[in-house]
Amino acid sequence: MIIVDNIVKNFGFFQALDHVSFEISKGDIVGFLGKNGAGKTTLMRILTSFLAPSSGKVIIDGDDIAKNALAIRQKIGYLPETPPLYNNMTVESYLKFAAQIKGVAANKQRIQLAKVIEECHLEQVKHKTIATLSKGYKQRVGIAQAIIHEPKLLILDEPTSGLDPIQVQQVLALIKNQREQRTVILSTHNLTEIEKIAHRVLIIKSGRIIIDQSLNVLLKEKNGMHALSQAEPQSQSATLEQIFINLHQLDSSQETNGLTQHKTRQQVTNG
């Protein structure tokens, strides 16, 4: 489904991505993990053809992104970190506009609109102006626009950022429902969320992929935590967090917040 081959992205003298390569199969849910500034958003923007790589190749569903960006965009649904919404529009008119510019056939627009409104639980707010919606609803509208044209690949950049726990559960459930229909890539800081929905994890550090493994294998193999990975969910989350922090401590121990380390150790001990 996706082949990323030796991608490099430079912004002036700053190298945001450093020879990144990976492949993602159809139907996978893959989580991108990494600190702020690690290169997750840049990588997602390259996959959506919003940015061009400085070098390297991206092939999505058989199409080279450099040669056929338009065809690739037709196959991708993308939710950026900040939901791209027009506050003066109603939910329904915004989604209709999204359907039109994403090339949904005129005779199918009404059906698709009804489908995503139902799927994203937006019935109650469909006539409301977007500016008046809660953050959770705005996020769901953002996901609705991303799936309205039935994309094969769904890319979500921190879809649960800034939401309260109930809203997080709702958005996660929504993403989980997508996995039967399409390949999903998401980035998040919340490791528990990744554990709940992803099959595979790519940990990115300073523009390089340092871990690319299935979640189960990662939890079993790293740090000899096999026993913990079989335990209750809270322990698993602590394990992944520990792995994540350990990896980032390798050559940047001064950057890591001491309080987080202490908290993580406590969680592991308690778990």
Place this chain on the structure above:
Amino acid sequence: MGKIIALAKKELHGYFSTPIAYLMLIAMLSVFNIFFYMIISQNKEVSLRDIFQIMEFMFIFLVPLLTMKLFSEEKSTGTMEFLLTAPLTPSMLVLGKYLGIMTFFTILIGMTIIYYVIVEYFGSPDPISILSGYVGIWLEGAFFIAIGLLTSSWARNQIIAAMMSYIILFLLYFSSSFTQYFTGTVETFLIQLSTRTHLENFATGIITPSDITYYLSGILLCLVLTRLSIDNRLWQ
């Protein structure tokens, strides 16, 4: 074409969903009405020549206010990422936005046709010169809007976009005023560069290929530069 129309409708909806569009229409028409009354009562002429020139001057102030948000707002709110990751070409995006704002501008111009009805009622104006004046003022507005669209694609901040438009429009409008400092080719160039030179012909009922070429090439140049500006942003 469907995508371009969808973009244009969205743009038009953006103007009319806030009081800004209505306030602008009321403000501009009020100013035009005052000048219309003053010119008619002073000149006692059944002609709209002077009113077209007032309109031209007022558009220098109005158009940057209308166009400053076109791309700047999309950039600052993050919706540009939505548009540029949708299956749209940069040309569709530019044409969609241009069509949307040109529709708004045409509505504004359309509302001034009442002036023709008034002068027609009280006298016998030359319909050809009024029609050519309207063609000229419409082309001039279309050119100004294309400039505003271009500067909006350069800036994330709406005020900066508007300031850049003001600078370009003032230079274009007043370029013929600098002829006293130059002679020969430069003088001719400055006269031909000025929008005033070209509108004057239209306002007096003269439509020449060179005037039409001036506006159309100016519009085309700005739209192509806007497309390149977006393309450059996309593949930087």
